[in-house]
Amino acid sequence: MPKTFYQFLMTQRNPESYDTIANFANNAFLDSAFPKQETEFDPLSKYLEENAPYLPSMTIFDDAWQLYLASLA
Template identity: 35%
Template sequence: MRDTFYQFVLRHRGGSASNPKHRFAERVFELHDFPKNTNDFYELSTYIEMQADDAIPASIFDELWEEYKTK
């Protein structure tokens, strides 16, 4: 069974605070309403856009999504 995007992102936790993927993962972990049980790009991207949080920029989401799709 494939991990959810949320589970995939959490693998980036614990890195350097200067790494934008690490910051993204840490912030997603803190967001209790993040859609944890979905792999739907549109649901996730809409959430990211609506959140408007500097710690979870859409550009980093896009990079992580591309990684996630190839895993």
């Protein structure tokens, strides 16, 4: 079974970084409702659009998604 997006995102955490993906990861870690078992783009995108005020731009998710896909290759 491939690693979930959340598992990948947690590898990007860095509380001392100002990097946008690290900030996304730090905030997703604190989001108890984040879909932690999800591996598909559309459900994650929908969740973030509707429930993630900590994500200032969906471009950050798009960039993180591309890194996630590269990590699976």
